[in-house]
Amino acid sequence: MVDDVSVATSPRATPGNAAWSRLGAVVRRALQAIPTAIGVTVLTFLLIRLIPGDPARTALGPHASARAVAALRARWGLNQSLPVQYWHYLVHLAQGNLGQSLFYHRPATAVIGSFVAPTVWLIVYSALLSVAISIPVAAAAAVLRGRPFDQGVRLLSQIALGMPQPWLGLLLILGFALKIHVFPVGGFGVGLAGHISAMFLPSLTIAIGIAPILIRALRVELLEVLGADYVTTARAKGLRESRVLLRHALHNAAIRAVTVLGLNIAWLVSGTVVVELVFGLPGLGSLLVTSILQRDFPLVQGLALLFALMVIAVNLATDIARSVLDPRTGLS
Amino acid sequence: MPGGVDIAVAADRPAGGPGELSSSAGSPVRLRRRWLHNRSLVAGGTILIVFAIAGACAPLVAGHNPLAQDAAPLANPSWHHLLGTDQLGRDVWARLVYSIRIDLSVALGAVALPFIAGTAIGLLAGYFGTAVDALVMRIGEIVLAFPFNVLVLALVFVMGSGVVSVLVAFTVTGWISYTIIVRGQVLTERHQEYVLAAQLLGYSRRRILLRHVLPNVVTQAIVYAMSDVVLTTASIVALGFLGLGITPPTPEWGSMISDGTPFLTTHPVLAAAPGVAVVIVGFGLSLIGDGLADLMRIE
Numbered sequence A: 001m002v003d004d005v006s007v008a009t010s011p012r013a014t015p016g017n018a019a020w021s022r023l024g025a026v027v028r029r030a031l032q033a034i035p036t037a038i039g040v041t042v043l044t045f046l047l048i049r050l051i052p053g054d055p056a057r058t059a060l061g062p063h064a065s066a067r068a069v070a071a072l073r074a075r076w077g078l079n080q081s082l083p084v085q086y087w088h089y090l091v092h093l094a095q096g097n098l099g100q101s102l103f104y105h106r107p108a109t110a111v112i113g114s115f116v117a118p119t120v121w122l123i124v125y126s127a128l129l130s131v132a133i134s135i136p137v138a139a140a141a142a143v144l145r146g147r148p149f150d151q152g153v154r155l156l157s158q159i160a161l162g163m164p165q166p167w168l169g170l171l172l173i174l175g176f177a178l179k180i181h182v183f184p185v186g187g188f189g190v191g192l193a194g195h196i197s198a199m200f201l202p203s204l205t206i207a208i209g210i211a212p213i214l215i216r217a218l219r220v221e222l223l224e225v226l227g228a229d230y231v232t233t234a235r236a237k238g239l240r241e242s243r244v245l246l247r248h249a250l251h252n253a254a255i256r257a258v259t260v261l262g263l264n265i266a267w268l269v270s271g272t273v274v275v276e277l278v279f280g281l282p283g284l285g286s287l288l289v290t291s292i293l294q295r296d297f298p299l300v301q302g303l304a305l306l307f308a309l310m311v312i313a314v315n316l317a318t319d320i321a322r323s324v325l326d327p328r329t330g331l332s
Numbered sequence B: 001m002p003g004g005v006d007i008a009v010a011a012d013r014p015a016g017g018p019g020e021l022s023s024s025a026g027s028p029v030r031l032r033r034r035w036l037h038n039r040s041l042v043a044g045g046t047i048l049i050v051f052a053i054a055g056a057c058a059p060l061v062a063g064h065n066p067l068a069q070d071a072a073p074l075a076n077p078s079w080h081h082l083l084g085t086d087q088l089g090r091d092v093w094a095r096l097v098y099s100i101r102i103d104l105s106v107a108l109g110a111v112a113l114p115f116i117a118g119t120a121i122g123l124l125a126g127y128f129g130t131a132v133d134a135l136v137m138r139i140g141e142i143v144l145a146f147p148f149n150v151l152v153l154a155l156v157f158v159m160g161s162g163v164v165s166v167l168v169a170f171t172v173t174g175w176i177s178y179t180i181i182v183r184g185q186v187l188t189e190r191h192q193e194y195v196l197a198a199q200l201l202g203y204s205r206r207r208i209l210l211r212h213v214l215p216n217v218v219t220q221a222i223v224y225a226m227s228d229v230v231l232t233t234a235s236i237v238a239l240g241f242l243g244l245g246i247t248p249p250t251p252e253w254g255s256m257i258s259d260g261t262p263f264l265t266t267h268p269v270l271a272a273a274p275g276v277a278v279v280i281v282g283f284g285l286s287l288i289g290d291g292l293a294d295l296m297r298i299e
Helices: A002-006 A015-049 A055-060 A066-076 A082-094 A108-113 A116-143 A148-161 A165-179 A191-198 A200-226 A229-236 A241-263 A265-278 A284-293 A297-325 B007-012 B028-037 B039-056 B058-062 B092-128 B130-145 B148-159 B163-189 B193-200 B205-242 B253-263 B269-298
Strands: none
Touching (some): A015 A082, A015 B148, A148 B205, A165 A200, A165 B205, A229 A241, A284 A297, A297 B130, B039 B269, B130 B163, B148 B205, B163 B205, B205 B253
């Protein structure tokens, strides 16, 4: 494979050395994520404390007794100094304790745990769908550069970017669930086949939102690759165009897709919040919105933290995956 | 701005060299002609102007009071009610037209504020470097770790829903994208000869930053803002749909979609029409963005 040529960046590097230095880079990159993660905990910690007035009073509502408010203040440690409160928050976090949900009267971790599955499904499913849509469309647009197909893709991408997600979701429900009964209207489904069918429309909603960004980046990448020397060489060797495209160009395009998807993972995860509500999925996003409406502070705090840590972890994984797929790019 | 989304796209565009705004490419007349010959810009501009005029002249265009509940509920489209009425007997067309005012102005504000804040921070961080720069980029990384909707919802949660909360939330989440773009440009511009010359002439830092560096670094940020505003408009509508943005009964596209949801099978126009309006506005904005990017590349 062409990329292998550039693995040995310095003349003295042996395969063993290269592997070690790459491992070192991975560890260094992982360590870089730690300050960000700590910053995220500071922000989620401050979230409750930023609420104007007495958070305990706001949480319990105007009809709560003074004693109940005082008890909650004591439980949340609101009477202590901020650094002390933060330290306790960190210690609890280390123990996996996110506090007690005010609405469910159960530990927040347990509540969140019971809502995780649909969100994880949604993230993975929509990431796969967006790649499955983007690569062939971008490849066709690059090959047919400037032709009506290419211009049509460009036009549709521009339109898709401006679609509000809930609206797109409703249109898909109307078209594929209510008019022709191909998919269920909402819900998580039962069993693997049920999940795959029930989660298709919600995942497609997210995928359509993110595909224009992927297609745009991939098309540029493919146009560059198709003009590269090694592709010309492959053509000169008499390889068929389809083979050139599949074996050489798409490999690089796939790396680019992973990178762009990684860059936009926060956006993708963000989309789950709205889409879960539209499709009535019992996931973390709908839990977040209902917790906000119910002013269930510990749950909101825990969910915000979880979402941010998820993004940090995926960013890290993307960087590592990219450096493995394409040894030329270092870890930043 | 929503997440870190289009940074990659913005970065795909070739960076302009110094002096691109202070164009030396001919007279104002030629400049104007080039703007008018840019098909994307003209088409996008036309769409947006039509919407802006409709919003500004809403009482004339709408024909009904958007809040009045005086017609039969869920009436089908007719000459009197162009798009029919909603479940409370309010004219859908009137609500659609009046929504332009609030949705467009909030969207523009939700891009302008992070644009100004992010550009200023990026300018300072890039020019003064070291500690300030490191601190800003660290904070930025933390902001970027939060999925956009999560941070916006959390902030709206802290401040309560309403226009001010939406604007603050978009500023807090959006500035970092502009800072990254502007800072990167400033880092290269800082050592250009014209900056060194200005320093040698003894100009104040403020003058150097605002009069010399800013015009040369702001182009990329403007191009990015144009793609940002498309996503921002859609996000504001999504927030309205969740009931966490602009509060009812103010006519707003997002809450109109949400109000129309229960009648999806019987009266699909209730939920569909506001979305179509958003898509047309978004399309116009992204055409303008493309046109501007083209022009700035040429200049």
